[in-house]
Amino acid sequence: MRRLLLISNSTLYDGGYLGHCKEQIKQFLSDKVKTVLFVPYALHDRDWYAGKAKEAFTSFGYDVQSIHQQPDALGAVNQAQAIFIGGGNTFRLLKTLYDEKIVEAIRNRVLEDGIPYIGSSAGSNVATDSIKTTNDMPIVYPPSFDALKLVHFNINPHYMEPDANNTHMGETREQRIKQFHEYEDSPPVLGLREGCMLLVEDKKATLLGKTDAKLFVRGKDPVEYKVGSDMSFLLQSSL
Numbered sequence: 001m002r003r004l005l006l007i008s009n010s011t012l013y014d015g016g017y018l019g020h021c022k023e024q025i026k027q028f029l030s031d032k033v034k035t036v037l038f039v040p041y042a043l044h045d046r047d048w049y050a051g052k053a054k055e056a057f058t059s060f061g062y063d064v065q066s067i068h069q070q071p072d073a074l075g076a077v078n079q080a081q082a083i084f085i086g087g088g089n090t091f092r093l094l095k096t097l098y099d100e101k102i103v104e105a106i107r108n109r110v111l112e113d114g115i116p117y118i119g120s121s122a123g124s125n126v127a128t129d130s131i132k133t134t135n136d137m138p139i140v141y142p143p144s145f146d147a148l149k150l151v152h153f154n155i156n157p158h159y160m161e162p163d164a165n166n167t168h169m170g171e172t173r174e175q176r177i178k179q180f181h182e183y184e185d186s187p188p189v190l191g192l193r194e195g196c197m198l199l200v201e202d203k204k205a206t207l208l209g210k211t212d213a214k215l216f217v218r219g220k221d222p223v224e225y226k227v228g229s230d231m232s233f234l235l236q237s238s239l
Contacts, residue, residue, distance in 0.1 A: 001114045003028070004150055004200040006124040008157045008192035010087050012210075018056045018120070020195055024208055026060050028199070029082055029116055035063040037080035041096035042088025042122040053086060073100040077109060087121025087157075090134040094126050095142035107148050117150060121157045124198075128154045129187050133180055135173075151200065152187060153234050154180075159191030159214060174214075174222065181218040188234060189216040198231060205231040 005021075005028045012020035029036070036057055040049035050066035057064045064084075070076040077083070083106060085093070097103050110117045119127045125134045126147040133154040162172045171179075177189050190198065195210035207213055207229045215234075216222045225231065 001202040002111055002150065002200060003114060003116045003202075004110070004127060005116070005118045005197060006127055006151075006155060006192070006200070007118070007120040007197040008124065008159070008209075008211075009194045010120045012195050016056075017052055018060075020210065021197060022060060024197060024199070025118065028118065029060075029062065033062060033082045033116060035065055035080075036082045036084050036118075037076055038064050038066045039083065039085040039093075039097075039123070040066055040068055040088075041100075042086060042090065042093035044092075049086060049088075053084065057084075067100075073102050074105055077102050077105045080109065080115060082116040082118070083109070084118040085120070085123030085126060087123060089139055090122040090125045090131045090136045091138045091142060092140050093122045094131055094145075094147060095140045097126065097148075098143050103148060107150065110148075110150055124155050124157055124192070127151065130154060132186075133177060133189050151235065154187055154189045155198075156189055156191045159193050174216070177216045181216065184218075186218050188218075190214075190231075190234070191216065191222075196227070200235065203232060203235055205235055207231055 007021050038053045040046040043049045046068045054064040067073050067076050109115050125131050127150045129152050130145045131147050132145050133156045191214040193211040196213050197209045199206045199208050207227050213225050214222050
């Protein structure tokens, strides 16, 4: 059974690391998981990042092993009870997943073995069909934009509407997502505002958190969805 918790952001304003989603993470992992495999590839300083994740998850009641400190990345994935991939630069993250040859292994562990997967920001981006709707700069070049494909739609984390009082004339997130949808066969994009997350349990998907989400489908007007909305159609339908 596929189980995913895809979080827009790790830190909410005026809160600690993963503080805004602590209860959702604990409920998601429950007491069946003792140790979480952390993937810090999205940031340069992996030791610092691993320490930050360990501090948070220890306070939640779980041990953390960072994949970069294990002798064999593939072996660590194959032995993992649960996987958490944190935020940072999505291009660096996906390139390293390919470099370590663990893209298929993670996909198999989640989709076939049913281990829990938590992603935040870049970690949510790579859980989807591709990283083409990330907000990040391409500081490195992965061999493909195809991601883990744990779900067959895209996510835009940290989604925001333009400030009506701001004179900035650059493209909005909505405009950029619509440019993505100018190409045929482009999947739906779920814009997760900060504080929002998507829980996937097998064929059911539900919006959780403190803020709402906005769904973009090629050829259709975007639609707002409130926290608590059933988003299972994203998993079951061809939109």
